Amino acid sequence: xxxxxxxxxxxxxxxxxxxxxxxxxxxxxxxxxxxxxxxxxxxxxxxxxxxxxxxxxxxxxxxxxxxxxxxxxxxxxxxxxxxxxxxxxxxxxxxxxxxxxxxxxxxxxxxxxxxxxxxxxxxxxxxxxx
Numbered sequence: 001x002x003x004x005x006x007x008x009x010x011x012x013x014x015x016x017x018x019x020x021x022x023x024x025x026x027x028x029x030x031x032x033x034x035x036x037x038x039x040x041x042x043x044x045x046x047x048x049x050x051x052x053x054x055x056x057x058x059x060x061x062x063x064x065x066x067x068x069x070x071x072x073x074x075x076x077x078x079x080x081x082x083x084x085x086x087x088x089x090x091x092x093x094x095x096x097x098x099x100x101x102x103x104x105x106x107x108x109x110x111x112x113x114x115x116x117x118x119x120x121x122x123x124x125x126x127x128x129x130x
Contacts, residue, residue, distance in 0.1 A: 010059045014068055016098075018056055023099065025051060026069060027107050034110045041066070069108075071095075076103040 014022075025048050026033070033044055045062030052060050072095060079096025 010061075012058060012060050012064055018052060018058070018060075019068070019072065019095070021052055021055060022048065022065060022068060023072070023102065030107060031111060033108075072099060073103070073108065076100065 029044070029048075033041065036044060042062060045066040047062075048065045049060045049062040052058065052065065075093045075096035076099055078091055079093060079100055082092045082096070083100075
């Protein structure tokens with residue numbers, strides 16, 4: 001059994017250019033992300049981190065990229081709630097406002113295939129009996 005070594009995690013200050021690159025990579029590779037067999041996406045996020053490190057000469061890990069992506073999506077959802085005037089602890093964030101238009105397409109979700117559409121059409125519908 002190979003011994004797993006734990007890499008040292010560095011604190012990274014994400015600037016706008018790095019976040020833009022992260023969004024571009026995730027958008028361009030959305031199909032690849034959803035076509036990964038199994039649940040582990042470590043290799044995907046490590047490849048994203050390698051590309052960001054190469055471009056910006058940083059030390060970002062795949063786990064940090066994954067966490068940053070989740071935070072961007074969370075900020076988008078909070079900004080949508082803020083724009084819709086929903087009460088609660090939803091806050092306006094700079095990142096939510098910046099990426100609102102780009103994220104409105106929800107490009108990160110699993111793409112719907114022809115088979116998916118066909119399966120939905122063939123699902124039986126049940127009426128509620130009163």
